[in-house]
Amino acid sequence: MPTPYAFSTRLYIDGRRTDGGSDEPVVVRNPATEETVAEVPQSSLADVRRAIAAARRAFDEGPWPRMRPAERAAVLLRLAEEVERRLPELVAVNMAEAGSVRSLAESLQTRVPLAHLRDMAERVVPSFAWERPMDPTVAPGIGISQGVLRREGFGVCALIPAYNFPFFLSMMKVIPALAAGCTAVLKPAPATPLESLLIGDFADAAGLPPGVLNIVTGDTEAGRELTTHPMVDLVSFTGSDAVGRMVHTQAADSLKKVVLELGGKSANIVRADGDLDGAVRSAFTGITTHAGQGCSLLTRTIVHESVHDEFVERLCTALAVIRVGDPADEATTMGPLISGAQRDKVEKLIRAGEEEGARLVCGGGRPAGLDRGHFVEPTLFADVDNAMTIARTEFFGPVGVVIPFRADEEAVRIANDSPYGLSGAVWSADTVAAYDMATRIRTGGVTINGGSAGVNPRSAFGGYKQSGLGREWGAFGLDEYLQTKSISWAAR
Ligand code: NAD
Numbered sequence: 001m002p003t004p005y006a007f008s009t010r011l012y013i014d015g016r017r018t019d020g021g022s023d024e025p026v027v028v029r030n031p032a033t034e035e036t037v038a039e040v041p042q043s044s045l046a047d048v049r050r051a052i053a054a055a056r057r058a059f060d061e062g063p064w065p066r067m068r069p070a071e072r073a074a075v076l077l078r079l080a081e082e083v084e085r086r087l088p089e090l091v092a093v094n095m096a097e098a099g100s101v102r103s104l105a106e107s108l109q110t111r112v113p114l115a116h117l118r119d120m121a122e123r124v125v126p127s128f129a130w131e132r133p134m135d136p137t138v139a140p141g142i143g144i145s146q147g148v149l150r151r152e153g154f155g156v157c158a159l160i161p162a163y164n165f166p167f168f169l170s171m172m173k174v175i176p177a178l179a180a181g182c183t184a185v186l187k188p189a190p191a192t193p194l195e196s197l198l199i200g201d202f203a204d205a206a207g208l209p210p211g212v213l214n215i216v217t218g219d220t221e222a223g224r225e226l227t228t229h230p231m232v233d234l235v236s237f238t239g240s241d242a243v244g245r246m247v248h249t250q251a252a253d254s255l256k257k258v259v260l261e262l263g264g265k266s267a268n269i270v271r272a273d274g275d276l277d278g279a280v281r282s283a284f285t286g287i288t289t290h291a292g293q294g295c296s297l298l299t300r301t302i303v304h305e306s307v308h309d310e311f312v313e314r315l316c317t318a319l320a321v322i323r324v325g326d327p328a329d330e331a332t333t334m335g336p337l338i339s340g341a342q343r344d345k346v347e348k349l350i351r352a353g354e355e356e357g358a359r360l361v362c363g364g365g366r367p368a369g370l371d372r373g374h375f376v377e378p379t380l381f382a383d384v385d386n387a388m389t390i391a392r393t394e395f396f397g398p399v400g401v402v403i404p405f406r407a408d409e410e411a412v413r414i415a416n417d418s419p420y421g422l423s424g425a426v427w428s429a430d431t432v433a434a435y436d437m438a439t440r441i442r443t444g445g446v447t448i449n450g451g452s453a454g455v456n457p458r459s460a461f462g463g464y465k466q467s468g469l470g471r472e473w474g475a476f477g478l479d480e481y482l483q484t485k486s487i488s489w490a491a492r
Contacts, residue, residue: 015210147488155233274427421464
């Protein structure tokens with residue numbers, strides 16, 4: 001199959017590369033040019049089943065789950081060295097398949113997950129309580145028992161990421177799964193499979209035993225198989241809440257453990273005493289980063305009415321200097337959406353905003369002079385009511401909404417009046433008031449005055465409400481991939 005890349009873009013099953021059993025390839029297109037980047041094999045159902053069986057064998061019979069955690073950490077460090085060595089390649093692939101601008105491709109898309117990988121191997125694994133003594137206890141009328149609490153790998157994991165941060169999202173699952181001693185089948189999103197397939201090369205170079213990590217392609221059918229197959233113990237899914245609901249249901253029949261990282265519509269609260277420059281920068285970042293294709297971006301700004309108009313004016317001025325275009329052009333500061341379908345969805349929501357009476361203050365259309373690629377102008381709506389469709393629905397495009405408020409309680413109520421609960425922010429000179437608001441916002445994370453636990457492997461990432469179940473990153477992420485066993489004996 002045609003591919004301009006030096007690495008193998010074939011499926012990775014049981015430590016070997018294979019073309020799989022389907023004749024129809026997955027065509028990967030550059031979202032900025034709509035040109036074909038590569039064709040990769042589409043997994044057949046038989047391929048997915050072979051990958052699951054390989055992972056099952058590697059878990060039940062192979063050395064990986066039985067190695068000491070420190071030995072697994074050593075393999076992870078070798079993997080990190082390989083990622084580091086091949087970073088330029090990874091960055092180039094990310095720009096081509098995901099449409100990231102270079103600064104994003106070189107940071108959050110690649111070097112941040114590399115930092116998480118190192119942190120897991122160097123800090124989390126060595127300091128984790130893998131085995132700890134159980135204090136002797138008297139069981140009335142039975143006797144005295146004592147023992148050991150052991151943490152053991154959960155088993156075979158199906159890892160299903162979304163398309164927008166292909167390497168990052170895959171690694172946020174692969175890293176803890178491997179550290180825990182699990183085995184896995186990774187199935188990237190169909191639009192962006194290349195970076196995940198490249199992980200097979202890293203695994204080989206690091207000396208990962210065959211079958212521990214398997215990488216297949218495909219979409220709904222492959223995803224359904226991975227989330228229903230009786231040999232799979234745990235599903236870790238990142239994607240939309242609509243598909244997340246299906247995954248939850250699919251996995252229920254065989255009672256798999258499910259970790260869900262879903263969508264968001266995160267609130268950015270700007271009090272009257274907040275640093276307006278910083279708040280404008282954060283709203284700007286929420287709209288323009290990866291053209292708004294980020295789950296935890298702050299896209300719903302709730303601004304005190306006394307600074308609303310100034311905030312909107314400053315944000316529009318900032319958005320006006322964005323250069324939308326092909327990320328291959330170094331002058332570009334915002335790239336495309338992933339597909340025509342995603343652009344259609346975003347444009348439909350923009351029309352809904354206009355129809356419901358929100359005030360469109362900038363953008364709203366397609367940038368002039370770009371006849372190829374899935375581009376949308378950075379767009380802002382002001383004087384939005386939180387009941388409007390555009391305040392409740394995740395765009396996953398470069399669109400922000402601004403909602404005025406009068407009192408702190410109202411701001412918190414608006415922030416919480418959402419089906420989602422992924423992230424949030426508060427801007428205020430009164431850090432005690434800001435902290436109090438942060439404790440009342442029902443989301444998995446809140447930043448104050450621009451703090452960015454956002455990428456810190458020592459934090460925990462995940463959603464409240466319909467933004468998901470479970471946590472990723474660092475020790476909290478590792479915990480999801482472990483079971484706890486108590487081994488006890490009679491004290492003598
Ligand atoms: P999506 O839900 O369309 O697809 C996600 C994955 O699910 C893909 O790999 C897809 O092939 C697979 N899939 C589709 N149908 C399936 C089924 N029936 N069973 C199992 N798997 C199936 O999401 P997307 O368009 O790739 O990504 C965008 C969404 O992801 C947004 O809602 C965004 O907020 C969310 N997201 C969340 C996080 C997070 O960490 N919370 C991070 C990034 C993206």
